[in-house]
Amino acid sequence: MRRHWPAMWLPGVRFRMSSASTALAGTGVSPSGEVHSNLTAPALVAQALRRGEGRLSADGAFIAVTGQHTGRSVQDKFVVDEPATRDAVWWGKINQPLPADRFAGLAGRVRAYLGQKAELYTQDLHAGADPAHRIRVRLVTTNAWHALFARNMFIRPEKDGLDGFAPDWTILHAPEFEADPAIDGCRSTTVIALSLETRTILIAGTSYAGEIKKSIFTVMNWLLPERGVLPMHCSANVGARGDVALFFGLSGTGKTTLSSDPERQLIGDDEHGWSDAGVFNFEGGCYAKVIKLSQEAEPQIWAASHRFGTVLENVVADGDGHLDLDDGSLTENTRSCYPIHYIPNVVEKGTAGLPRNVVMLTADAFGVLPPISKLSSAQAMYHFLSGYTARVAGTEKGLGKEPQATFSTCFGAPFLPRHPEVYGRMLQELIAKHGADCWLVNTGWSGGAYGTGSRMPIKVTRGLLRAALDGSLAKVEFVQDPFFGLLVPKAVPGIPSELLNPRDAWADKAAYDRTATQLVGLFEKNFAAFAGAVGDDVKAAAIRAAA
Numbered sequence: 001m002r003r004h005w006p007a008m009w010l011p012g013v014r015f016r017m018s019s020a021s022t023a024l025a026g027t028g029v030s031p032s033g034e035v036h037s038n039l040t041a042p043a044l045v046a047q048a049l050r051r052g053e054g055r056l057s058a059d060g061a062f063i064a065v066t067g068q069h070t071g072r073s074v075q076d077k078f079v080v081d082e083p084a085t086r087d088a089v090w091w092g093k094i095n096q097p098l099p100a101d102r103f104a105g106l107a108g109r110v111r112a113y114l115g116q117k118a119e120l121y122t123q124d125l126h127a128g129a130d131p132a133h134r135i136r137v138r139l140v141t142t143n144a145w146h147a148l149f150a151r152n153m154f155i156r157p158e159k160d161g162l163d164g165f166a167p168d169w170t171i172l173h174a175p176e177f178e179a180d181p182a183i184d185g186c187r188s189t190t191v192i193a194l195s196l197e198t199r200t201i202l203i204a205g206t207s208y209a210g211e212i213k214k215s216i217f218t219v220m221n222w223l224l225p226e227r228g229v230l231p232m233h234c235s236a237n238v239g240a241r242g243d244v245a246l247f248f249g250l251s252g253t254g255k256t257t258l259s260s261d262p263e264r265q266l267i268g269d270d271e272h273g274w275s276d277a278g279v280f281n282f283e284g285g286c287y288a289k290v291i292k293l294s295q296e297a298e299p300q301i302w303a304a305s306h307r308f309g310t311v312l313e314n315v316v317a318d319g320d321g322h323l324d325l326d327d328g329s330l331t332e333n334t335r336s337c338y339p340i341h342y343i344p345n346v347v348e349k350g351t352a353g354l355p356r357n358v359v360m361l362t363a364d365a366f367g368v369l370p371p372i373s374k375l376s377s378a379q380a381m382y383h384f385l386s387g388y389t390a391r392v393a394g395t396e397k398g399l400g401k402e403p404q405a406t407f408s409t410c411f412g413a414p415f416l417p418r419h420p421e422v423y424g425r426m427l428q429e430l431i432a433k434h435g436a437d438c439w440l441v442n443t444g445w446s447g448g449a450y451g452t453g454s455r456m457p458i459k460v461t462r463g464l465l466r467a468a469l470d471g472s473l474a475k476v477e478f479v480q481d482p483f484f485g486l487l488v489p490k491a492v493p494g495i496p497s498e499l500l501n502p503r504d505a506w507a508d509k510a511a512y513d514r515t516a517t518q519l520v521g522l523f524e525k526n527f528a529a530f531a532g533a534v535g536d537d538v539k540a541a542a543i544r545a546a547a
Helices: 041-050 099-117 144-152 210-227 255-259 299-304 377-386 420-434 460-470 507-525 536-541
Strands: 034-037 062-064 077-081 096-099 119-127 135-141 169-173 189-197 200-204 230-240 243-247 267-268 271-275 276-280 285-289 311-315 335-339 355-362 372-375 388-393 404-406 437-442 479-481 487-489
Touching: 041 144, 077 099, 077 299, 077 355, 096 099, 099 169, 099 189, 099 200, 119 144, 119 210, 135 144, 135 372, 144 210, 144 285, 144 311, 144 377, 169 210, 189 210, 200 210, 210 230, 210 271, 210 420, 230 255, 230 420, 243 255, 243 276, 255 355, 255 460, 267 271, 271 404, 285 299, 299 335, 355 377, 355 388, 355 420, 355 460, 372 377, 372 460, 377 420, 377 437, 377 536, 404 507, 437 460, 437 507
Parallel strands: 034 119, 062 311, 077 096, 077 189, 135 169, 169 200, 243 355, 355 437
Antiparallel strands: 119 135, 189 200, 230 243, 230 267, 230 271, 271 276, 285 335, 311 335, 372 437, 372 487, 388 404, 479 487
C-alpha cells in the first residue's frame, strides 16, 4: 500500500486542506482518499516533486513531460448534444456531437475513477477579470502539477473569495483515465467533452495541460455573446493615454512580440472580452510557446520561464536542470505557463477601456499583402471571418517549401462553439459603435514569396504600428490596392516607400501579379462558406477575382 505523507507537512512547506465535502461540492465526486484544496504554488511544487510528477530546472521552474499528447487533441473534442443548446452550436469537425446518454455514462465512470484515487487536487479559480462577466471554475485533477498549471493560468481569488466558493463550471481532469470508444461514443481513449447544460468539462486520456485552458476559453466563447460581450482570441495592451489596442493573429504572426511593447502596458496575451465598458482579460497567466525562445528577442518571456512557480511543458533540460530551449526533440510545441505578474509592465487588474485600434496580423509567406492597410468595419468583419495567414517550413512541422495558406475563422476556430458569423457581427457592431480604427498588418514577406523575398523588418512593422496607434497614420493619404481592395498608405515618415506598395518591392512584376491572383482565389474559395450569412456590405468588402 502506498505510504502517505503525514498530516499536512513537508520539510519547509505547510499544506492547507479543507474537508473533502467542501472541496468537491458540486463536482459529483465522492472521494476515498485525501483531497488537497487550493494549495499555493510552493505547496503544489513540493507535492509534485514528492509524487515524481516532474523535476525542477536549475532556476526552479517545474518541468513536466506530457507523453503521447504534446498538443491539443482536436479530433477528440466533443460538445454534448443537448436539446436546450442544440440549435445554437456550430456542429462539425470542431464541435463534434456526443449523445447526452454517452456523456452521462462517461462522466459517471470518470467520477468513480477520481473517487478511488488516493489523492486529488482541487483549485477554485475565476475566468474573467471583469466581475460583471466572471465565472467561477472548480478543477478536480489527479496531479499536483496540473493544479499548479491551472492556478498560474486562471485568476486566483483573494483568500476571502474562497469562503463559500460555489463553482459555475466544473472541470473533471483525469489524464490517466482511458475512455472506451465502444462504450463512450468517442474516437479514441482520449476525450475532451463539454456539456453546456450540466456545465461540466471532462478531460481524459491526455496530460497536455493546454486542454484545461482552452476548454474554459470555449466556455467563455459560449456564454458571453448572450450577454452582449464579444469573446476574442487576441492579445491586448494600453498606452499612456488609455488607448487600448487589440492584436488578433495566428501562431507565427508576431501577436505576442508586437503586443509586448515596452512603451505600453500589457493587459493580456491571449484571451479577452470586449463589452460596452471596455476590454478585460479572461486569464491571470500566460501560456507562451518557447521553442527557440531568445533572451535577446523576448527577454520578458525568457525571464518568466526561468522562475520558481513556472510550469514548463516538454522543455528539455540537461542533468543539472539547465534548459535547452532550442531542443524540439519532444515537440516543437514546448510551453511555459506562469502568472501574468511575472511579466513587468502589466495591467494587473486585467481591465482597461474601450479599444481605439483593432489590429489583425498575418504572416503572408506569399509576399503580396501590404505591410499595413486600413480597414472599414465591413472589411474588418471579412478579415476576422477569414483569419488568414500563410505558413512555410520552419513555422510548422510537416510543411514543404511552398507557402501554404491557412484560414482559421475569428483567429480561433477550434474554440468557437457558436457559428462564426455570431462573433463576426458582434465585432463589426462594436467597431462601428465605438469608432475603433482597424488595421491589417503583414508581418510576413516582402519583395517576393518565401525563398525569394525577405521577412518584413520588425523595425518597419513596429514603426507602422506605432504610427497607427498614436493616430498619425490615419491622417496620411491612402490609395487602394488593385488586387485586394485594401487602403494602403501612400507615404509614411521613416518607412521606405517601396515597402508600402508590395508590388513595387518585387523585381518581377508579372510574378507578383500571378501570385497575388493565386491568393485572391484562395480568399474567395474560403469565404464561400460564409457568404450566405453576412450582409451586403461585407459581401462587397470581400476579396474576389477581377471580372
